[in-house]
Amino acid sequence: MSPLGIFHTALGVLALGSGIAAYAMHGGISPRSKAGLLYLASTLVVSLTGFGLFAHGGFGKPHGLAVLTLLTLALAYAAGSSGWFGAAGRKIETVGYSFTFFLHFIPGITETFTRVPLGNPVFDSPEAPPLKAIAGVLFLLFLAGARAQLKAMPSELRRQ
Structure with missing residues (x-):
């Protein structure tokens, strides 16, 4: 791994750890904790540093996920901090930040399972069908988690 790759990976682990802490302490990710x-800061930097990584040659799906993450971060921030989305703002913020958490796992599982163990990785390609199945299960978990977060919102926010 390159120095940028090591930094990117370490910061990604920090992002996941702080995301887990935010869920455990506050029930979700919010710039108010x-x-x-x-x-959010580490996810932003991870997304930006991802553009300098080309493990599978050229601009590819991981870079597309970085763009999607950046767009989702911007949307969620705008939804939570402006009146653009009206009463739905906090809901969009909550689901948006949770979606970025889910997005961390796509390159995370792909890069891990196509590299580890060294010399004999679990999957030989990022396109391996089991990786797609794992991503599908993670997406279902995201949907269930987002629904649970919305239901757990204070009633005055939920009615909006």
Whole structure:
């Protein structure tokens, strides 16, 4: 791995850890908590540094995920901090930040399972069908988690 790749990976682990802490302490990721703010800042930098990594040659799907993550971060931030989305703002913010958490896992599982163990990785290609199945299960978990977060919102936010 290159120095940028090591930095990117370490920061990705920090993002996941702070995201987990935000969920455990506050029930979700929000820029209004220290753990949430750390998650958002590290996710932003991870997405940006991802553009300098070309493990599978050229601009590819991981870079597309970085673009999607950046767009989702911007949308969620705007939804939570402006009046653009009206009463739905906090809901969009909540689901948006949770979606970025889900997106961390796509390159994370792909890169891990196509590299580890060294010399004999679990999967030989990022396109391996089991990897797609794992991503599908993770997406279902995201949907269930987002629904649970919305239901757990204070009633005054849920009615909006």
